[in-house]
Amino acid sequence: MTRVPLLDLTRSDPDTDAALRAAFERVLGSGQFVMGPDVGEMECECAGYIGSMDAIGVSSGTDALILALMALGVGAGDEVVCPTYTFFATAGAVWRLGAKPVFVDVDPATFNVTPEALEAAITPRTKALMPVHLFGQSADLDGIEAVAARHGVPVVEDAAQAIGARWGARGVGTVGAFGCFSFFPTKNLGCLGDGGLVTTADPDLGRRARILRVHGMDPKYYHQEVGGNFRIDTLQAAFVRVRLAGLDAATERRRRNAAGYRERFAAAGLVRELGDDAPGGLVLPLEVDPSHTYNQFVVRVTGAQGERDRLRAFLHQEGVGCEVYYPVPLHLQACFAALGHGEGAFPVAEKAAAESLALPIFPGLTDSELDRVVDRIAAYAAARA
Ligand SMILES: *Cc1c(COP(=O)(O)O)cnc(C)c1O
Secondary structure (H helix, E strand, O other), X not given: OOOEXXXXXXXXXXXXXXXXXXXXXXXXXXXXXXXXXXXHHHHHHHHHHHOOOEEXXXXXXXXXXXXXXXXXXXXXXXXXXXXXXXXXXXXXXXHHOOOEEEEEOOOOOOOOOOHHHHHHOOOXXXXXXXXXXXXXXXXXXXXXXXXXXXXXXXXXXXXXXXXXXXXXXXXXXXXXXXXXXXXXOOOOOXXXXXXXXXXXXXXXXXXXHHHHHEOOEOOOOOEOOOOOEOOOEHHXXXXXXXXXXXXXXXXXXXXXXXXXXXXHHHHOOOEOOOOOOOOOOEEOXXXXXXXXXXXXXXXXXXXXXXXXXXXXXXXXXOOEOOEOOOOOOHHHOHHHHHHOOXXXXXXXXXXXXXXXXXXXXXXXXXXHHHHHHHHHHHHHXXXXX
């Protein structure tokens, strides 16, 4: 049986591998393993790529969010508005600072938050809006910026899944007070461990974030406030530099794979419109902006309750990797029970959690593997008809 992995990080090209080994040798030889020139260079190169004034390398995407919120002074008693349908870290970062995540529902077609939903959740205690550019596609940055300006509330963009994505002419991570990125290996720009980045165009916020990154220390051994150790390893920064050089080509491969799915699913007669719940079909991800970076290719499986889980079990049996992002919206997570949200509170997110399925989309996926994924889904649909 031909297996198709959801993601295979060992499929790397020999030139990139050689460059990663050379980066390791260079850092090893330098004797400088924390901060140093590679971190500064990586920050410059990433700022250039993203189109932001400044970039600050940090220990993970999660720490990028925590650092951004800390720099904005978010703490106990404050509220931060964020989607309930996202990776845990979005709201986890808010909670870690003693603030309250105020959840909003998402748009059924894009899985992203809308400016309207964010605005409706603003109260006098709102300290920040935290949209997520989910699965690699930008949320409506113009609309979100307008809402933020109207209410005088800063935006922290969770761009962990969407480096390189744009809303029209504007890149993710360039509109909010801060943009937060992750170099976790499964992200489009992954290092060989944990790492992250914070972007900002505000020199004061940038300075503050750099100080908070090293225990609030300024100057050395003098602490005006308590920060953390949010530094990125020099080695990981050096790896990011190597991978950044190949990022556009890798994103192009992801986009090509997405187009390949669209053609094949259409040819197989499996494509359904959003809202069509007849069994045996898929609603494909809506591409609102042609810069979608496809960190994930997430389809909705139409049909009766449990249909997505049945298809997933079938695909696993057939050796086709797939995963559910995310099976439980954050408002229903046990750790947030104190917020008092019950089932039905955010119906769009709950429906998405029940219907969504991520298919293999990574850059190294081959055409015959694309064929195999579509062929197995078509076989399932035919058996259900
Ligand atoms: C991955 C991710 C994070 C956290 O990044 P880490 O580097 O794993 O800490 C935050 N938000 C979203 C939406 C993510 O996908």
